[in-house]
Structure formats: C-alpha cells, structure tokens
Amino acid sequence: MSMKKFLTASLSATALLIASGMAAQAEEWKFAHEESPGDVQDIYAQEFKRLVEEKTDGDVTVTIYTYGQLGTENDITELTASGAVQFSNASPGHLGTFVPEIQVFGVPYLLSQDPEVNKKVLSSSPTIYEKIGPDFESQGLKLYTMYPEGEMVWTTKKPVTEPADFSGVKFRVMTSPILIESYKSFGANPTALPWGEVYSGLQTSVIDAQENPIFFIESAKFYEVTDYLIYAGQQEYTTTVVSNADFYNGLSDEHKALLADVKSELDDFIFDAQAEANAASLERIQAAKPSIEVIRLDEEQRAKFAEASSGIGDKLVEMVGGDTAEVLEALRKEFGTDM
Numbered sequence: 001m002s003m004k005k006f007l008t009a010s011l012s013a014t015a016l017l018i019a020s021g022m023a024a025q026a027e028e029w030k031f032a033h034e035e036s037p038g039d040v041q042d043i044y045a046q047e048f049k050r051l052v053e054e055k056t057d058g059d060v061t062v063t064i065y066t067y068g069q070l071g072t073e074n075d076i077t078e079l080t081a082s083g084a085v086q087f088s089n090a091s092p093g094h095l096g097t098f099v100p101e102i103q104v105f106g107v108p109y110l111l112s113q114d115p116e117v118n119k120k121v122l123s124s125s126p127t128i129y130e131k132i133g134p135d136f137e138s139q140g141l142k143l144y145t146m147y148p149e150g151e152m153v154w155t156t157k158k159p160v161t162e163p164a165d166f167s168g169v170k171f172r173v174m175t176s177p178i179l180i181e182s183y184k185s186f187g188a189n190p191t192a193l194p195w196g197e198v199y200s201g202l203q204t205s206v207i208d209a210q211e212n213p214i215f216f217i218e219s220a221k222f223y224e225v226t227d228y229l230i231y232a233g234q235q236e237y238t239t240t241v242v243s244n245a246d247f248y249n250g251l252s253d254e255h256k257a258l259l260a261d262v263k264s265e266l267d268d269f270i271f272d273a274q275a276e277a278n279a280a281s282l283e284r285i286q287a288a289k290p291s292i293e294v295i296r297l298d299e300e301q302r303a304k305f306a307e308a309s310s311g312i313g314d315k316l317v318e319m320v321g322g323d324t325a326e327v328l329e330a331l332r333k334e335f336g337t338d339m
C-alpha cells in the first residue's frame with residue numbers, strides 16, 4: 001500500500017471511530033430544582049431521571065442540580081429560558097416577574113381545602129395548560145407540569161390568630177410581587193427574599209415570620225428560629241416544572257410522547273410523596289422541639305384573613321391585565337372556591 005493510500009485508509013477509519021463514538025454517547029438533559037437533596041422537588045427530579053433513563057434505554061441521561069448549585073430560584077429560570085438547562089422547577093411564588101399571570105397561585109384562598117381536587121386541577125386544568133401555558137412560551141419556557149407540595153404554614157415568633165396580630169410583623173415572602181400585596185392585606189410588613197436568606201434572617205430578626213410547607217420548614221430548619229406553626233388554610237405551595245421551549249419543540253415525537261407518559265406517572269407519584277413527607281415532618285419537628293406551638297385557625301378565624309385579602313384577585317387583574325380576570329374566574333370554578 002502506498003503511503004498516500006495508507007494515510008487515507010487510516011484517516012477514514014479514525015473518522016468512523018469518532019462518528020460511532022458520538023452516536024453511542026448519551027444525550028444529557030440538565031434538570032435544576034429549587035430545593036435541597038431529599039426534598040419534594042428532589043424526589044420528583046430523581047424519579048423523572050429514573051423513568052427517562054429507563055424508557056430511553058440510556059440514550060438520555062438526566063443530571064440533577066439542587067438549590068444553590070446553579071444559583072437561586074430566579075437564576076435557574078433564566079438558565080432554562082436561555083437553554084443552558086433543559087428542565088427546572090419554577091414555582092409561582094418566584095415566577096411572577098417572568099410569567100406574571102401564574103401569580104394567580106399567590107391569591108389567598110384560591111385553592112380547594114380538598115387535596116384531591118387540587119391534585120386534579122394542577123395536573124390537568126385546561127385553564128393552566130391552555131390559557132396560562134402560552135405565557136410561558138413567550139418567555140422561552142414550556143410548561144411541562146404542575147404539582148402541589150403541601151399546605152403553607154406560617155412560622156412566627158408570636159401567636160397570630162387574626163389580621164391585627166400581624167401588625168409590625170416582618171413577614172418574608174417569595175419574590176413574586178403579588179405576595180407582597182397579599183401579606184400587606186393580611187396586616188403584615190412583607191419583604192421578598194430567596195429562601196437561602198430566610199434562616200439567618202429569622203435568627204437575626206431581620207424578619208420575624210415566613211410561610212412554607214411543613215416538610216420544608218423541617219428541612220430548612222426554620223422551626224429552630226421560630227416558636228409557632230400556624231395553619232391558616234390560605235395557600236397550598238404549588239410548583240411548575242418547565243423546559244426550554246426551543247429544546248422541547250425540537251424533540252422527536254417519540255421523546256415528546258415519552259415525556260407525556262412520565263408526566264402522568266409522576267402526577268400520582270409526587271402527590272403521594274409530598275403528603276407522606278409533610279406528615280412525617282410535623283412529627284419530627286414536634287419531637288425535636290417540644291416547645292413549638294401548633295395553632296390551627298378555625299373557620300371563623302380563617303374567614304377574617306379571607307375577608308382581609310378579598311381584594312387581591314382584583315389587584316392582580318389590575319397589575320397583570322390581559323385575560324387574568326377570566327383565568328382567575330375559571331380557576332375559582334375548577335377549584336370550587338367561586339362561592
């Protein structure tokens with residue numbers, strides 16, 4: 001063989017090897033969430049990873065990033081919109097400056113007191129997926145799913161059983177603007193922060209109170225620096241999982257169908273997982289800090305907070321405009337809270 005033929009043959013062989021190596025390499029989907037390892041969003045992401053990798057026979061690998069590894073809640077939404085990350089949790093509590101209409105989930109007493117109703121609406125509501133979904137697309141995001149993480153419980157340093165008790169209380173809220181309005185209407189003095197600053201804020205009295213589902217109050221240890229756990233029924237913590245819109249639109253039909261299957265399997269899975277996590281956490285918090293006082297507001301007490309915040313829906317309509325009034329009315333019907 002001449003030197004020229006030898007070189008051509010070995011170059012072709014190398015090209016073939018590179019090409020086959022590339023074909024064998026798994027595609028990577030990055031999934032960032034807003035919580036710590038073992039929390040509800042992490043449980044969801046781990047099961048998503050397991051199912052996607054199993055159903056694609058390893059052609060796709062999912063890499064999970066927990067809170068802080070890629071930044072705060074707002075940072076990971078930006079990374080998803082830019083395509084650096086393919087999937088992330090983007091909770092309505094933090095999403096208001098990106099997708100203003102999703103703040104309907106910050107309107108007090110919108111959701112049902114029946115968790116099964118909430119599960120059904122969040123996983124399949126035409127108002128959420130067909131009316132609010134397009135607003136995600138205009139921000140470069142595709143709304144993949146929505147699920148509940150548990151009732152939001154207030155942790156405070158003094159008892160709060162009526163709006164007047166919130167007077168002078170510096171209450172931390174998530175970063176969506178409507179939450180500031182909601183807590184002002186309850187009589188508190190609200191301040192918006194990413195959750196990474198909440199423990200030290202409570203410890204140093206920069207803030208006096210906050211709200212979160214009980215599993216998160218345990219995991220982030222907020223109960224260590226507060227004295228009361230107050231159930232007022234004002235809100236369920238909800239989250240969305242979003243993907244980058246161009247990434248999603250460019251997927252094969254096979255991968256889109258697979259993602260739809262994974263979503264339906266995970267709707268049931270995560271509903272049960274969050275309920276278990278919340279029940280177990282309350283017991284552990286009480287064992288770890290027996291002095292903590294649990295207050296469950298009765299119907300009459302709750303009605304006072306509902307009354308105080310009854311203008312928040314209109315406030316949101318004024319702030320966001322578009323079809324927000326229609327969306328709010330449709331969701332009230334779906335949740336059965338339109339009476």
Ligand code: 6CS
Binds near residue numbers: 194216
């Ligand atoms: O309070 C927060 O901001 C955080 N709470 C939960 C339950 N998940 C992530 C979110 O950022």
